[in-house]
Amino acid sequence: MWAFHCPQTPQLPPHSSSRLLPPSKPPICCLSLNPSSTSTISKNNNNHMNNGRIQSLCKQGHLKQALQLLSAEPNLNQLTYELLLLSCTRHHSLSDARSVHSHLVDNGFDQDPFLATKLINMYAELGSIDHVRQVFDKTRNRTIYVWNALFRSLTLAGHGEEVLDLYRRMNRTGIPSDRFTYTYVLKACAASNCSSSLLNRGKEIHGHILRHGYDVNVHVMTTLVDMYARLGCVTYASVVFREMGVKNVVSWSAMIACYARNEMPFEALELFREMMIETHDTDPNSVTMVSVLQACAALAALEQGKLLHGYILRRGLNSILPVISALMIMYAKCGKLELGQRLFDQMDKKDVVSWNSLISSYGVHGFGEKAIQIFEEMINRGVSPSPISFISVLGACSHAGLVEEGKRLFESMRRDHKVLPGVEHYACMVDLLGRANMLEEAAKIIEDMRIEPGPRVWGSLLGSCRIHCNVELAERASKRLFKLEPTNAGNYVLLADVYAEANMWDEVKRVRKMLEARGLQKIPGRSWIEVKRKMHSFVSVDEFNQQFEELHAFLLKLCSEMKEKGYVPQTKVVLYDLDEKEKERIVLGHSEKLAVAFGLINTSKGETIRITKNLRLCEDCHSFTKFISKFANKEILVRDVNRFHHFRDGVCSCGDYL
DNA sequence: CTAGGGTTAG
Structure with missing residues (x-):
């Protein structure tokens, strides 16, 4: 039903429709106003000089001088006010903004919707959301531009729920949304803290978009993909993505990022491959690469990651900071800490994220002291730590059991670095x-x-x-x-x-x-291993796997040999009250052990085994792998859901904190 | 006045 909206094609009136609005006239007459034939010009003739002077002072950045002229000049025009407001934004001066605003009110311009839009954007930029609301409330002629400015400001300030309420109100007034409105309200859905009601609101807006024919707009549809992605609805995101008629590099990147963010790194890599093969005119860019690198990191897929690094070099994307950070993390999570360090050393410009990436690289490898040392070096170089710097360094302390240092850093964060x-x-x-x-x-x-x-x-x-x-x-x-x-x-x-x-x-x-x-179940354990640039997947007690028999026999033999050397199966991880033999059989069928066995059979002597898991590493697999790393003299790397384990010579980088 | 990305963690 077209309750409040008329079906309309997304063709929009030019922005300037209300631009030269005379201050006191009702807005209706302005809609058809021809900018070149208005009384405004003759009216402005007598103070045309002052308007011009104020305008050029604004353009030159001399806000203070412009404001001095302002106090003696009541007859300013719309353009002058616009330039003044822009100048206040640029100077980050809320007090000047207030005085221009009140001057504008005194001279009857406060009902000009064009200036209301500018005022809203300015106050948002200056961080004063209360003033944004105030301007909106006082504006009677709320054009779609005014609504959009409000939505944009509130969304950016994190007031998503409020935007959704106001969006309902706007719909009741009968003003149709435009493509900008949709991007803002979709962002508002995604930005609020995940709840199912928001998903319903998102779907509702999705419906509006389809009904009003905006599903042909790439920006709107990409935002929709991203909204579903952020709410964790991967299926919806992919349906929308697949049905998009026109896709560009941003749409592809949004979908790849969706997979990477929602723990589906395989799908991320697969979609990237599809993008490379099937599109001729959409080359991946640095943003795309970042998400793909994250997927490699999550899978500990070093070979894939190296190929991407090569591609990045060929495309000249290797000086872009986010790309380098993502590469560093990829190498760290694939066990190649030194390669990440080398990238860091070669950077001529570093930002706080580059430092954070290095800190957490050492953190995940269990080198707590080194992480603290880098953290301190960062501060000595004059880089202010961000909230994430502290998460990284505290995480590193925790991995390495550095309690006192962690406490000290936690206390210093508010006191010395003003980080709450x-x-x-x-x-x-x-x-x-x-x-x-x-x-x-x-x-x-x-x-x-x-x-x-x-x-x-x-x-x-x-x-x-x-x-x-x-x-x-x-x-x-x-x-x-x-x-x-x-x-x-x-x-x-x-x-x-x-x-x-x-x-x-x-x-x-x-x-x-x-x-x-509650209709939940334990997620079945799954492990992956990259051998010769191919990923192989294993599920716990996987009788369907063609190699299961071979692998299981191999494991049985290995297990009995290791038991002689002192390995004791940790059967307590089995959450059923079964007898010991049965428990041993179950833990030996864990997907991670199958992957380890596959790795031992299929890799050459000095080659590191890299495994990824969808769950936490169980205690038995952990001690088993530690044992093997010594017993078979193999370096083994396991990427947990939430941690990273680097097994070498019988010890693990996590210090046995699973 | 529109869209996608870096560092974190049980």
């Missing part, structure tokens, strides 16, 4: 203390938090409780977590792990029932 701790930082601290078995202190940190502890924080605590088998605290943390993210299966599994460790089998059963009752 966010939930992520608290999560790092909880992790740091929790891993070091200072669980009470970790719980205390949460109690003392001034902001609402999110799922990350409670998740850190639960994770630590699992390591140190603290049933009581684990129950407290999971209670909160089940409320905050009821559909995250991982939390239930963690709690069940704690109970199993404590031999509380009835409780294990109870948690499993909770999972089932």
Whole structure:
């Protein structure tokens, strides 16, 4: 039904329709106003000089002098006000903006929708959202430009929900949206913190877009892909993407980024390949490369990553900072820390993200002291640490068990660097203390938090409780977590792990029932390995895999040999109360061990094995792999869902903190 | 006044 909208083609009136609006006349007469034949000019003749002088002072950046003329000049025209407002924006001066605004009000220009748009954009730029709302509220003639300016400002300031409410209001007034409106409201849907109601709003807007024929607009459709991507609806995103008639490099990049962001790195690489093969006029650019590199990093696909590096060099994209950061991280996560360091050393310009990338590179490899050292060097070079610098360095402390250093850095962040701790930082601290078995202190940190502890924080605590088998605290943390993210299966599994460790089998059963009752299930374990530039995939106890028999026999033999040398299967990871032999059989069928076996058979002597997993590495696979790295003298790299393990000579870079 | 990207983590 066309309740409030008329079906219309997206052809739009030129922006300047209301540009030369005389201040006090009602807007209706302005719509057909011909800019070249208006009374405005003759009216302005007598002060034409002052307008001209103020305008040129604005253009030259002399805002203060322009403002001095302003006080003695009541007859300014629209263009002069526009230039004054732009100049205030450029000078970041809210007080000057206020005085130009009130001058404009005094002279009856405050109902000019063109200037209202400019005022809104200016206040948004100056960070004063209250003034944005005020201008909007006082503007009676709300053209689509005025609405769009409001939506844009509120969206950029993170007031997504408010935009969606206002969008409803606009629809009720009967003003049709244009292509800009759609991009802003879609962004507002995506920018708000994920909730299912937002997804419904997004779908509703999607419907409006189709009904009004805007599905031919590349910008609108790309934003739609991105919205679904950010809300985690990969399927919707890909349907929209596939049905787009015209795609450009931005649309392709948005879809590739969607896969990379939603833990589907395979699909990201596959789509990239498709883009390379099937499009003739859309070459990937630096933005595309960044997402593809992330996918390689997630898969620890070093060979693919090296090919991309070559391509980046050939295309001359190798001096773009985001590309280099992404390359550094890719190399680090593929176990080639020194290659990332070399890239860093060769950069002639570095920004804070380059530094952060290096810090976290050392962090994931378990080199905590080195990470701190780089962090300090960054500060000494005059680069201010960002919130993420602290997450990176605190994460590194936590991996390396550097409790005191971590505390010291946490205290310095607000005091010395004016960085306010966010939930992520608290999560790092909880992790740091929790891993070091200072669980009470970790719980205390949460109690003392001034902001609402999110799922990350409670998740850190639960994770630590699992390591140190603290049933009581684990129950407290999971209670909160089940409320905050009821559909995250991982939390239930963690709690069940704690109970199993404590031999509380009835409780294990109870948690499993909770999972089932909510229609959730443990995600089946899956591992990938790159051999000769090809990825091979394994599922736990995968009888359908053609090589399963061979691999399983190989593992059985290996296992018994290792047992003689002291390997003890960690069967407690099996969450069923079965007998020991059966448990051993189950853990030996874990996908990661199949991948390790495949790697041992199919790689040459000095070659590193690189494996990726969709879940956390289980304790048995971890100790098994540690053992093998010594026993078979193999370097093995495993990329977890949330961590990175570099096994060498019987030890792991994670320091046994899974 | 429109669209895509870097560093983080249980």
